[in-house]
Amino acid sequence: MNALMEHNASEAGAAGFLHRFEGLRERLPGQGLPWLASLRARAAEAFRAQGFPTRKVEAWRYTDLAPLTQAGFGEPLTPVDGALVLPRSAAPKRLVFVDGRFREDLSDEGSPARSLARHLPEAEGLLGSIARIDDLPLVALNTALFEDGALIDLGEGVDGGVVEILSVTSAGRPVAAHPRHLVRLAAGARLVLIERAWSAEQDPAEGEGRYLHSPVWEFVVGEDAHVTHARLQQEGRAGLHLATTFARVKASGTYDSFLLHAGARLSRSEAHVTLAGPRAAAHLNGAQLLGDGQHGDCTTFLDHAAPDCPSRQTVKTVLAGKSRGVFQGKIHVHQVAQRTDGYQMNQALLLSDQAEIDSKPQLEIYADDVKCSHGATVGELDESQLFYLRARGIPEGVARSMLIEAFLLEAVEGVADEAARAALAEVVAGSWERLA
Structure with missing residues (x-):
């Protein structure tokens, strides 16, 4: 697809989602809250101005959203009822969302995890506090259209234990879901969060099972707080998974994440993490398992904005058949961030001569007392x-x-x-x- 055709497809695809917003805006949760109605309207205008990103945008150089812009996604007009086959839970508490909507009958709602749509007044000042809509169109689209998500707000010193957030797409439904998840940990709080994206139809017939799952997460991690975020992306092979995570970590806090891409036709997980206080730490590790016809993109932006902060990132990708993997990782060290210790590594294992990996580790350093390194390796089985x-x-x-x-x-x-x-x-x- 040449640049003009790609631009036109992007505009056409964006128009469909904007039309959906205009039709839904009076029925979306929280319209009675002036701050939220204003935020949604501003996000819709930001998305209208940007459209879907094309490969002319450097951050999207290796990932083509043509499967998204050319598809016609609808919405589940009524809640999905009935039994669903769900994966076994590894957590004592689980919140389940089906096609982006909370399923109370399948969930263990209560402290510390709750339905965001049911507690939107409590999200004022948190929702949108660190997410960017003016230059990230998928985040703007999510902000305009989200219907529900998880809200986790832990007080000082609280141990939230292990919580699972399960997002399910029902079989054979060409829908688009944009869940919004908010997590805030006060000073000294602890949480283990297992996020799982799952399709009720893992291997649909040809032409069936198409859907979009585009979640946005916001993590605000207080001083000396610690959150583990394990992400298991197991979408159906016809699904599109486009996720964006924001985390802001205060002094001596830790955001420890692991991403596993193991499904979807096209997946991209983008993380923006800011180490905002001295001795804050971030681990952005992961793995991608890509089979024939799959495209997986792991893109990270790690912002060292304070001194004495360590960060670690190792992403491994296994590619079989005609698959394509992407790793883009940028570490930005501000001048004030002296004694930064940053490490970044991407390793790829090619199981086919038709597989492709694009690796782009980056360092942008403005401090003079740092220890930063990055690297990439590509090989076959020994x-x-x-x-x-x-x-x-x-x-x-x-x-x-x-x-x-x-x-x-x-x-x-x-x-x-x-x-x-x-x-x-x-x-x-x-x-x-x-x-x-």
Whole structure:
């Protein structure tokens, strides 16, 4: 698609979503709240001005949103009722959203996680406090159209335990869901959050199961607070997953995240993390398992805005068939951020000569007392290791699976929380069979 055609498709796709906003705006949650109605209207205008990003935008150079702009998405006009087959939960408390709407009958609502739509007055001053709409059109679209999401607000010193947020797309419904999730931890609070994106139809028939899931998260992490955010993206193979996360970490706080892309036709997870106070820390690790026809994009922006802050990032990608992986990671160190310690690494394992990886690690440093490094490696399975296993009677398929899982589990082992680590490891297990 040439640049003009791509621009026209972007405008046409954006027009459909704007038409949907105009039709829904009086029925969206919180219209009786002046601050929220104003925010939605401003977000819609920001999206109208920008449209969907094209590959002329540097941050979207490697990811083409043509499957989104060319598709016609609707909305679930009535709540989805009836039983759904859900994945096993790794948490004692779970909130379930189906097509972007809260399902009370499937959820354990209560402290610390609640439905945002039911508690919108409490979100004033938090919703939109760190998310950007003027230069991030997908965030603007989410702000205009969100119907629900999770609200987690922990007081000083509170341990929120382990909570799972499960977003389900019902089978065969060409819908677009834009959930908005808000998390705030006061000083000294603790939380383990397992986020899972799931489709009721993992392997739809040709032409069926198309949908868009475009969540936005906002994390405000107080002084000496700690949040673990384990993300399992297991969308159906026809789904489009476009997620954006914002985190602002105060002094001595920690935002520790792990992303696992293991589904969707096209997925992009974008994270914007600001280390705003001395000794704040961020871990943005992850893995992508991409099979034939899949496109996975992991893009991060890590802003060191205070001194003495460490950050760590390792992203591993396994690609099979005709798949494409993208890693873009930028570390920005402000002049005030002396004694920054930043590390960034992208490693890719190609299982096919048709697979492609685009890797773009970046450092932008304005301080003079820093320790920052980045790197990227691309390779194939080690033939000597494969021969070693086969020589001991292990079938080739099993041997390959063992090596792939070892490659990925090395990253997963860095997740400190046992429940989150187990949930991630379960998805990684048998990865070769799913990719083959």
